Amino acid sequence: MRALPGRCAHARQARRSQEMRVRAYLCSFVVILSLLCADSKEDAALLNGADSLYRGDFATSFDEFISLFEETKEPYYAKLAAQAAMGKRDTKSALLLAELYIKLSGNDEDLIINKILADVYAQNGQIDQAIKVLEKIYKQEPSNEVGEVLGNMYMLRSMPQNAQPIFQQIYDTTHHIDMLKKLLLAFVAQKQEQKALGVLSQHLLHYGCEERFCEEAIGIYTDLRGLDFAKDVFEKLYVKNPTIPAAMNFMRVLIALKQFQEAQGIAKSFPFDKGLLLDLYVMQGDYARAQKEARQAYEQSQNPKFLALEAVYEFSAQEQPTHKQAESIAKKLGEAIALLQAKGRQESQPETPQDAFFYNFYGYLLIDYEIDIKRGMEYVQKALAIEPYAIAYVDSLAWGYYKLGDCERAIKAFSQIPKDQITNNPDLRAHSYQIEGVCGKQDMSQKRVKQ
Known part of the structure; x- marks a missing residue:
């Protein structure tokens, strides 16, 4: 040429x-x-x-x-x-x-x-080959983009000691949340949890956090057993900027630490959804306070949800509810459910998991206290139509069949519950003994008669 x-x-x-x-x-x-x-x-x-x-x-x-x-x-x-x-x-x-x-x-x-x-x-x-080539590239072009890819490759090859300084350098330049997460992961992979907690805390104190990352950060503190660090950090953020989001984050930490009284004090200082304060009472097992708060919430809002919760908490507050108390509470809950259903139809709202909870609670009361077993079964079926795999609702269904004397259906329904769930739940174990025991004996008797 x-x-x-x-x-x-x-x-x-x-x-x-x-x-x-x-x-x-x-x-x-x-x-x-x-x-x-x-x-x-x-x-x-x-x-x-x-x-x-x-x-x-x-x-x-x-x-x-x-x-x-x-x-x-x-x-x-x-x-x-x-x-x-x-x-x-x-x-x-x-x-x-x-x-x-x-x-x-x-x-x-x-x-x-x-x-x-x-x-x-x-x-x-071909990760090893990719790493060798990327190392050459990074020497020539030490950009954040190339460094992040190389760091990711190091992590894939369980080489966090190589990835960490690269992630650290990029984080120091950008202070980007995604890079912070990778840096924390590199520290944890090297069993340097305290360094990870320190870096996370410094980031939050200097740059704060958006709502989603705040929740993630609390999860990281929990996983690394650093909730005491989290309390100190989120308390400072709350004092510095006492907004509702800051209060919510601080309360999440306090709840994780089971410091409910302190969380309640914050909850009362802000116009939170009343459900939050109710949850705090329930976490402490203070159903009497929860019942009283639910009644006040209903009187203020006229929302039948709180009327239904009042009935649930009233039942839970009793150590051993009598048949008369159960009948009275079931009547209140049934009335609240009717109001909830009318409200839902008026607003064209679909039924929710909370509706399923109320249906099952009401249905189980009617079944367990033999107030109206068939009606109770209808409401349990309504709950299962919303949440078909909820173990508590399947248990209520099996218990209803048992109370009706339909052993075949009771055993069939109860068999849907995993064995490990039954082992770890005292209520399920009690039902298992009765359903399988009584129905099992009946089944054996029927076989003997046929013989």
Whole structure:
């Protein structure tokens, strides 16, 4: 191939030596200028391939550069063809051409080629090879993007000691939450929980946290057994900025620490949903206070949900409710449910898991105290229609069949409950003994009669 004269030859030489990325290495001006300088078949093929590469037509570009490489055996064309192959997601060809470029040129430090190799190795799951190439790239281009990929590869290979300083450097630059999470993970993987807690605490105190990350942070403190650290941090954030979100986060920590009295004090200082204060009383087993609070909430809002909760808490406050008390509470709960259903129809609202809870509670009262077993079964069925896999509701159904004397259905329903759930729950164990015991004896008696 003859050399281009003057300025055109100089332009051609510049094209061959540049190391810019796939879509940025040629600008429109260069393409136009090069077209003006082209005076050979090879030049025209090069320019067509470059233009196709620039426009994202990777298949055409690949064909042009492969043809040029086959004709000239110049490594540079193998490199361009490798770029085009990656563009059209032909990783097999990209890998072969990249390796061929290194073999022919003797240059294993080419940034673009190494990026192609790293990408292909990563996609093929060849993590060790990807790490070696990424280490070369990171030395040449210590960017956050490359560093994060390399750090991720180190973590995949259980090398947190290598990933941690990279994540630390990127976090120090960006203070980005995603990078903070990766840094914490690297510390934990090295069993450096105290360092992880320290970094997390410093981040929260300096930069605060958005609602979702606040919840995640409390979870991290809990997992690392650092709730005392969390209390100190979220208390400072709350004192510094006593808003409802800050109060909620501080209360979450206090509840996790079972410091309910302190949480109650905060809850009373803000116009939270009354349900939050009720939950705090329930967590402490103070059903009498919860009942009183539910009554006040109903009087203020006229929301029948609180009327239903009042009935539930009234029952729970009794150590051993009598049949008369159960009848009275069931009547109140039934009236509250009727109001809830009317409200739902009026507002065209679908039934919720909370509705299912009330249906089951009411149904179980009617069944267990034999107030109206069949009606109770109807409400348990309503609860199961909303939440068909709720173990408590399946238990109520089985108990209803048992109370009706339908042993076959009682055993069938109860068999849906996993054995480990029965073992760990005293109420389920009690029902298991009665259902399987009594019904089992009846089944044996029937078999003897048939014999």
